Amino acid sequence: MEALHNQPQHGHGGEDPRRAFDEQIKDDIDGPARRYIEVTDESSNDDIEVSEARRGYGGEDGQRASDDQIRDDVEGVAQRAIEGPRRVEEGEVPQEDVRMPQRGYGGEDGKYAADEPMRDDVEGAATRAAAGPRRVEEGEPTDKTNETHDDNEAAVEELADAIESGEVTEDEAAQKIAELMKQNVDLKEKVKSLEEQVATLMERLEKLDQMTDGATAEDEGATEQPEGENKGESKEVKSDGSPEAVAFTTEDQEALKKKLAEEDALAQEKGGDREDDTTQHETENTQERPPTAELQATRDRYAKLTAGDRLNYLGRIMKSNGPLSRAVKKIPGVEGLLDRLNNTSRSQVVEEARAEYEAALRALEVYGVQAAEDGNHTLEQIEQGRMLMQIREEHALTKAVHDYQMAAGKDHSKFSDWWVRNNGLGGKILKAGVVVGATLATGGAAGAIAAGFFGVAAAAGLAGAGVGALTGGGIAKHVTDRRARSFIDKERTRTVAEREMRQDRASMEAEREGGSEPRRAVENEAIPLSEVREPRRAIGPDWVGRVTNVVEARTNEIVKNNRMRMKAAVGLGAAAGGFAGAHVGDAVNAAMNSGGEHNIIDNPHPDEGTPPDQRYDQMLKGHEFKVESGHSVIKEIQQAAHANGHDISMNRAEDIYNHIYHNVGDKIIHGGPEYHGPTGDIRFGESGTYAWGKGILQQIVNMSGK
Amino acid sequence: MTMTNDEILERLHLSSASEDVKQETLQLIVETVDMRVMGVLSQVLPQETIDELSGMEQRSTSREEMFRWLVEDKGVNTGEIYDAALSEYVDEMVARTQPQQ
Numbered sequence: 050m051e052a053l054h055n056q057p058q059h060g061h062g063g064e065d066p067r068r069a070f071d072e073q074i075k076d077d078i079d080g081p082a083r084r085y086i087e088v089t090d091e092s093s094n095d096d097i098e099v100s101e102a103r104r105g106y107g108g109e110d111g112q113r114a115s116d117d118q119i120r121d122d123v124e125g126v127a128q129r130a131i132e133g134p135r136r137v138e139e140g141e142v143p144q145e146d147v148r149m150p151q152r153g154y155g156g157e158d159g160k161y162a163a164d165e166p167m168r169d170d171v172e173g174a175a176t177r178a179a180a181g182p183r184r185v186e187e188g189e190p191t192d193k194t195n196e197t198h199d200d201n202e203a204a205v206e207e208l209a210d211a212i213e214s215g216e217v218t219e220d221e222a223a224q225k226i227a228e229l230m231k232q233n234v235d236l237k238e239k240v241k242s243l244e245e246q247v248a249t250l251m252e253r254l255e256k257l258d259q260m261t262d263g264a265t266a267e268d269e270g271a272t273e274q275p276e277g278e279n280k281g282e283s284k285e286v287k288s289d290g291s292p293e294a295v296a297f298t299t300e301d302q303e304a305l306k307k308k309l310a311e312e313d314a315l316a317q318e319k320g321g322d323r324e325d326d327t328t329q330h331e332t333e334n335t336q337e338r339p340p341t342a343e344l345q346a347t348r349d350r351y352a353k354l355t356a357g358d359r360l361n362y363l364g365r366i367m368k369s370n371g372p373l374s375r376a377v378k379k380i381p382g383v384e385g386l387l388d389r390l391n392n393t394s395r396s397q398v399v400e401e402a403r404a405e406y407e408a409a410l411r412a413l414e415v416y417g418v419q420a421a422e423d424g425n426h427t428l429e430q431i432e433q434g435r436m437l438m439q440i441r442e443e444h445a446l447t448k449a450v451h452d453y454q455m456a457a458g459k460d461h462s463k464f465s466d467w468w469v470r471n472n473g474l475g476g477k478i479l480k481a482g483v484v485v486g487a488t489l490a491t492g493g494a495a496g497a498i499a500a501g502f503f504g505v506a507a508a509a510g511l512a513g514a515g516v517g518a519l520t521g522g523g524i525a526k527h528v529t530d531r532r533a534r535s536f537i538d539k540e541r542t543r544t545v546a547e548r549e550m551r552q553d554r555a556s557m558e559a560e561r562e563g564g565s566e567p568r569r570a571v572e573n574e575a576i577p578l579s580e581v582r583e584p585r586r587a588i589g590p591d592w593v594g595r596v597t598n599v600v601e602a603r604t605n606e607i608v609k610n611n612r613m614r615m616k617a618a619v620g621l622g623a624a625a626g627g628f629a630g631a632h633v634g635d636a637v638n639a640a641m642n643s644g645g646e647h648n649i650i651d652n653p654h655p656d657e658g659t660p661p662d663q664r665y666d667q668m669l670k671g672h673e674f675k676v677e678s679g680h681s682v683i684k685e686i687q688q689a690a691h692a693n694g695h696d697i698s699m700n701r702a703e704d705i706y707n708h709i710y711h712n713v714g715d716k717i718i719h720g721g722p723e724y725h726g727p728t729g730d731i732r733f734g735e736s737g738t739y740a741w742g743k744g745i746l747q748q749i750v751n752m753s754g755k
Numbered sequence: 756m757t758m759t760n761d762e763i764l765e766r767l768h769l770s771s772a773s774e775d776v777k778q779e780t781l782q783l784i785v786e787t788v789d790m791r792v793m794g795v796l797s798q799v800l801p802q803e804t805i806d807e808l809s810g811m812e813q814r815s816t817s818r819e820e821m822f823r824w825l826v827e828d829k830g831v832n833t834g835e836i837y838d839a840a841l842s843e844y845v846d847e848m849v850a851r852t853q854p855q856q
Binding site for chain 1 (some may be wrong): 767768769771772776780783784786787790791793794795796797798799800801805806808809812818821822829830831832835836838839840841842843844847848851852853
């Protein structure tokens with residue numbers, strides 16, 4: 050028995066061979082498994098005190114050791130897991146005194162029977178295995194190791210026997226005991242030191258997780274690399290004559306991170322809880338999906354609140370005592386109005402919405418930068434990508450605010466209608482819902498926007514996203530929709546659209562005759578700025594008109610040439626040195642605007658006397674489209690493909706429909722009621738404007754191109 | 756003073772961007788600033804001014820005449836306001852991407 054008593058029990062104490070002085074046996078999964086595998090030695094059973102068999106204790110022999118050590122095994126643990134923890138029996142006095150139940154002991158009730166068997170269960174064992182063996186509390190008498198403990202016990206017993214027999218004096222015994230205690234202390238300190246080292250390593254690992262891959266490489270010994278080399282360096286990027294893209298070096302990364310840190314610090318100084326929000330969003334950035342959904346949601350909310358709050362609206366646009374404020378104040382009677390508004394407290398709700406929106410925007414920006422760092426992009430390219438993203442987002446927000454104002458305010462709508470009809474956005478008529486996939490071989494572009502920055506599109510699985518909502522089309526579409534429908538004559542026989550078409554034709558002809566400027570415009574759908582913006586001065590000599598023409602030409606080319614998925618487009622664009630970012634960025638914007646929830650609000654105003662829509666169906670062929678009741682979705686798929694440069698048959702359209710419907714079901718469209726036709730396909734339940742579901746249009750175009 | 760397109764692009768650090776980026780940028784700026792101006796004026800102009808503009812339009816007043824009236828008679832210098840809006844917009848975009856001390 051003594052031998053057995055001193056024999057270390059397998060698995061007790063886990064990796065840490067110590068166990069508490071109170072003899073509670075710490076167990077772990079490994080221990081039972083090991084013992085089960087090794088199988089007990091039958092000879093040892095002879096020395097085992099026979100006792101009442103406890104369920105699960107002692108395995109099959111149902112016995113336990115005389116030293117109360119509870120041998121357990123996998124079978125026992127499993128058995129108790131099935132049967133549940135043993136409850137304290139009626140009349141049984143549970144011991145809940147100093148020997149506090151150890152984690153996992155006693156099952157749910159935390160108690161153990163008076164006979165001191167340690168009831169354990171899988172949960173307890175698993176908990177301890179995960180948490181690690183229980184550490185001996187400071188000051189708690191411990192045995193250093195099972196062996197040490199047993200040795201110490203044996204040594205103490207031997208010492209006691211020796212003292213009793215007179216073999217050693219009390220002083221010698223005391224010295225021996227002191228030595229034993231010192232051994233315990235030394236081991237304890239050693240373990241504590243190891244624990245501190247582990248904690249330090251854990252902190253470093255956490256910091257590494259927050260840094261980029263490049264920084265991680267440094268910690269991993271990348272400093273051993275020769276100077277000048279870094280993980281980010283990549284092969285040369287072939288181009289069509291443009292300067293080669295320089296790899297995003299570690300120095301660039303550090304510079305960018307420093308800049309972002311500075312911006313965050315400044316934002317914090319300006320107030321708000323951006324740090325917390327940004328931190329949260331940055332955490333979210335580690336996820337695969339870019340935080341575009343949150344940006345959309347916060348933008349929408351902020352826009353809605355701003356639209357209904359004059360003070361916040363004006364405050365957002367005009368800087369106090371800035372150039373715009375001063376110019377506006379010159380209008381008679383306005384200065385007093387603005388002064389009164391300035392003295393009014395801003396809405397806390399709107400301010401909170403603004404803070405949330407800015408945090409979401411920041412998160413997406415950080416996400417994009419991190420994504421760009423994986424590609425072969427220079428810091429300049431990434432910075433340009435950031436700028437373009439800000440410009441696009443501001444456009445989206447401004448448009449959203451305008452839409453809400455138009456939907457809510459009659460007065461605002463009245464002036465806006467007048468403004469559009471008589472000034473407007475240069476009379477541009479842009480096609481909506483055009484899927485941008487192919488790159489434009491601009492050639493020689495020295496500043497290809499970091500495709501990786503807009504890799505949010507790739508990360509989100511976007512390909513060939515629709516741009517109509519934003520790229521030059523946002524408010525333009527809405528406004529030009531209205532404007533196009535507006536009559537220009539009392540008899541209401543001629544619309545603005547028709548007039549503009551004639552003007553375009555005339556201006557193009559005039560330009561061809563006398564102009565030396567190379568024209569890219571194919572369709573005469575743009576009005577030179579000078580014709581529509583008078584008397585206000587143009588921004589630069591007719592540059593808007595040229596912008597219009599170029600944009601229109603580009604749009605037409607895209608329609609004709611669109612063939613490629615966004616990822617391929619990005620890759621080709623980068624490889625060709627051409628700009629792919631705009632298209633990828635379009636995908637970002639489309640992601641921001643996807644789902645249909647934030648699409649252009651179809652003209653909500655039943656303009657008094659406005660005639661039925663003119664022929665602008667092509668403007669709606671895209672993410673949004675108009676249908677008649679009973680029309681087939683399959684047919685709309687064919688038309689959407691056609692609008693984006695793919696002539697597909699109805700059979701092919703049906704194949705595409707079946708494929709998409711199989712994945713998304715009724716979410717393929719939204720905007721109104723739908724039903725299943727005789728052949729089972731979805732039909733539009735009523736006439737009106739519908740929209741493709743999130744990502745559906747790009748799927749249609751992608752599949753059409755194959 | 757009116758900013759030229761090159762000045763705008765330079766201010767936004769997009770001078771070295773590809774032509775497509777430049778054109779898209781300018782396009783977005785035009786629209787955004789236009790919306791801002793339209794929005795501001797719709798918020799601050801007296802209702803009678805707005806009503807009068809609508810009335811003039813109903814009477815088939817030319818666009819040039821309506822703007823002349825707006826600028827000269829009502830003191831709404833749309834050109835100056837637009838330039839100011841553009842300037843503030845560009846400054847705002849720059850500030851968003853670069854920390855200002």
